[in-house]
Amino acid sequence: MQTIKAKSNGHHTIDAETAVLNIDRNLPPHSADAEQATLGGILINPDAYYDVAEFLQPEHFYIGKNRTIFKAIGAMKREGVAIDPVTLMEVLKGRGFTDTLYIGELMTAVPTSIDTEQYGRIVHSLYMRRRLMQAASDVHALARDESKGIDAIIGSVENAIHSATEGATRTRIETIKTGMNKLIDATQERMENGGEMIGLPTGFIDLDRMLQGMKPQDVITLAGRPGMGKSIMERCIALHVAKQGKRVLSFNLEMGNESVWQRTIAIETGLGLQAIRNGRLQEHEMPLFMEAAGRLSELNMRVDDTSSIPIAQLMAKARRIYAEHGIDLITIDYMQLITTNGRYQNRVQEVGEISRAIKRLAKDLNVPILNLAQLSRSCESRADKRPLLSDLRESGDIEQDSDIVMFIYRDEYYNPDDTPQPNVAEIHIAKHRNGPTGEIDLFFNGKATKLSNLDRQQINL
Numbered sequence: 001m002q003t004i005k006a007k008s009n010g011h012h013t014i015d016a017e018t019a020v021l022n023i024d025r026n027l028p029p030h031s032a033d034a035e036q037a038t039l040g041g042i043l044i045n046p047d048a049y050y051d052v053a054e055f056l057q058p059e060h061f062y063i064g065k066n067r068t069i070f071k072a073i074g075a076m077k078r079e080g081v082a083i084d085p086v087t088l089m090e091v092l093k094g095r096g097f098t099d100t101l102y103i104g105e106l107m108t109a110v111p112t113s114i115d116t117e118q119y120g121r122i123v124h125s126l127y128m129r130r131r132l133m134q135a136a137s138d139v140h141a142l143a144r145d146e147s148k149g150i151d152a153i154i155g156s157v158e159n160a161i162h163s164a165t166e167g168a169t170r171t172r173i174e175t176i177k178t179g180m181n182k183l184i185d186a187t188q189e190r191m192e193n194g195g196e197m198i199g200l201p202t203g204f205i206d207l208d209r210m211l212q213g214m215k216p217q218d219v220i221t222l223a224g225r226p227g228m229g230k231s232i233m234e235r236c237i238a239l240h241v242a243k244q245g246k247r248v249l250s251f252n253l254e255m256g257n258e259s260v261w262q263r264t265i266a267i268e269t270g271l272g273l274q275a276i277r278n279g280r281l282q283e284h285e286m287p288l289f290m291e292a293a294g295r296l297s298e299l300n301m302r303v304d305d306t307s308s309i310p311i312a313q314l315m316a317k318a319r320r321i322y323a324e325h326g327i328d329l330i331t332i333d334y335m336q337l338i339t340t341n342g343r344y345q346n347r348v349q350e351v352g353e354i355s356r357a358i359k360r361l362a363k364d365l366n367v368p369i370l371n372l373a374q375l376s377r378s379c380e381s382r383a384d385k386r387p388l389l390s391d392l393r394e395s396g397d398i399e400q401d402s403d404i405v406m407f408i409y410r411d412e413y414y415n416p417d418d419t420p421q422p423n424v425a426e427i428h429i430a431k432h433r434n435g436p437t438g439e440i441d442l443f444f445n446g447k448a449t450k451l452s453n454l455d456r457q458q459i460n461l
Contacts, residue, residue, distance in 0.1 A: 029129040030062030033109075034122040039069055040109030041116030046083040048113040049073055052120035060127040068097055069106075135160045156312055199368060200329055203240030205453050206440040210429060211404065214329065214368035219359050221402040223373040223392055225380065228408045229425050230372045231255075232449050233442075234331050235263045237370060242299040246328035249321050250303045251314055253337035257305045264301075267450045268292045300325075308339050311357045322365050330365075332358070334372035335398075352397040359401040373398055375407075385414055389430050405431035410444060425451055 038056070042049045058071040072091045076083050081091070085103050092098075110119075138160045142153050190198065199213030214220055214237075224230050231254070242248045252260050259277075266273040269292045275281050281289055302325075304317060314332075321327060332338070338354050362369045379391045387407040392399050399405055407428040411419045425444045429437045442451045 028062065028133060029126045031122060031126055032063060034119050034126070035061050035063055035066040036106055036109040037119040038116060038123055039066060039073075040106040041113040041119060042073055043083070043085065043088070043103075043107055044110070045113035045116070046073075046077070048116040049077055049083075051117040053077075056120045056124055060124050062126070062130070065097065065099065065102065068092065068095060069103075072097075152310060152313060154313075154316070156316075200241050200246060201244065202237045204236075204427075204440070204442060204451070207427060207429075207442075210436055210438060210440070211432070212435060214370065215403075215434075216366045216368060217363045218368045218403040219362050219371055219401060220368060220404040220406065221371045221373050221392075221398055222406050222408060223375050223398075224387065224408040225375050225377075225385075227413050228410050229444060229451060230374075230408055231333050232263070232267075232444075233408060233425075233451050234333050234370060234372055235260070235267055235449075236451050238301065238329065238331050239264055239267055239299075241329050242301045245300075247300040247326050248302070248329045248331070249318060249327050250301070250331045250333070251309065251317075252303055252305050252333045253307050253309060254333055255305065257303050260303050260305065263449055265289065265292055265296060266448045268296060270445070270448045270450070272447050273449045308337060310339050311354050312340075314338060315357060315361050318361060318365065322367075327365060327367050329368055329370065330361070331370040332372060334374055336374050355397045355401040371402070385409070386426070386428065387430075399431060402431065403433040404429065412444075424454070 038052060042052075053074065056070070058067045058074070061067040061070055069088070069092065072088060072095060073083060076087070076091055081087060085107060089100060089103055092103075110116075139157050142148070142156050142160070145153065148156075199211070199215035199218070201208050201213050202211070211220075222230055222233060234250075238248045238250055250260070262273060262276050265271070266276055269288050271281065271285055271289060275285075276289070302321060304314075306313070318327065318330060335354060335358065336351060340350055340353055358369055358371055373392065375387055375391050379385050379387050386409050389399055389405065392405065407430060409426045409428065410424070411421045411426070412423065421441070423444050423446075425442045427440050427442060429439070431437065441454050443454050444451060
């Protein structure tokens with residue numbers, strides 16, 4: 001138990017547990033003493049505000065007038081106004097607060113400002129308890145909602161708990177000294193590795209040269225029309241990453257788990273996908289199939305084939321797998337099949353919310369997310385049907401939230417008899433937040449539904 005030296009003049013000490021126990025049991029957890037001590041410490045030494053401002057917000061105070069006072073102090077600090085009882089009272093009067101005596105009480109709440117941060121931590125801790133109690137109430141209501149399936153309820157419950165505890169102890173503020181030390185270590189490590197990739201390799205040599213791998217927190221959107229090979233590319237990348245000893249979680253909303261594994265073994269062996277699906281493998285192909293199946297079964301890959309999964313449930317499942325097993329890469333095939341529980345004026349707004357949630361997930365888990373997206377038919381109305389970023393914009397904020405946007409295009413799909421690029425998939429990197437854009441070609445094996453490197457391709461960055 002953390003005990004804080006508190007008030008002089010015979011007043012009792014305050015700690016996180018007694019702050020809960022010494023209140024009305026009929027009220028949510030809070031401590032008037034801790035709230036007053038925090039504000040009193042700031043009035044004694046206004047610079048103590050900065051000791052608590054990083055983690056404490058006005059809404060964390062349970063007592064309304066304390067919220068008003070802390071908010072006013074923050075405004076005065078931002079505007080450079082000197083803080084003392086007189087100036088504070090003037091600002092508060094403009095907000096309808098006239099209790100001059102209460103400001104005087106705050107000045108005598110603590111003898112010094114030394115423990116202001118610790119008092120603020122108690123205020124924040126009790127706020128988190130109230131959040132958890134509300135989450136528990138929400139969970140109770142969700143469990144009684146018979147209109148929802150159990151999977152949807154579990155996803156909502158996990159997100160309710162995550163929302164209640166998010167940001168409890170984490171801070172994203174970093175000093176330049178810490179940042180520079182990290183940068184030195186990372187740069188030295190890359191130099192020792194001969195300038196190798198920063199992120200996870202895709203397995204496609206030319207693509208990795210341009211992207212420098214799939215980096216943590218990046219959302220890599222791979223978009224295209226149906227039939228171009230988005231899902232094939234996703235499987236190739238996921239398999240390559242898993243074979244490097246990494247942990248891959250895939251959400252496949254379009255096909256079932258069996259189909260995903262069939263594609264995976266077809267990519268690994270080069271055997272025909274249709275022969276695998278129909279059970280028409282030749283006798284001499286079975287040893288190759290069995291050996292590959294046994295080897296692949298040792299990889300750390302997981303697939304969730306829940307169709308029309310709500311974004312809240314997808315995020316909850318990812319966080320649970322991350323906590324229990326760890327994740328190095330997440331793939332989603334494909335994002336427009338994800339749903340939400342909200343009501344939006346149009347689908348564009350809904351897809352935009354899904355896109356922002358995917359970006360939050362990448363940052364929260366510090367992993368790259370390969371996010372597949374379906375393009376509209378607009379590109380097919382042009383003579384040159386190669387996708388453009390403008391084809392993506394009508395799908396909401398996908399371009400804005402993505403660190404990398406790639407399009408996949410196969411001319412052979414539209415011109416099977418006279419294409420100048422047979423068996424070729426063009427990959428157009430249209431957006432790259434931290435690197436070059438450009439184009440590469442990959443070999444497309446329709447029989448095995450596999451993409452591989454083209455040796456003739458050269459890129460000068």
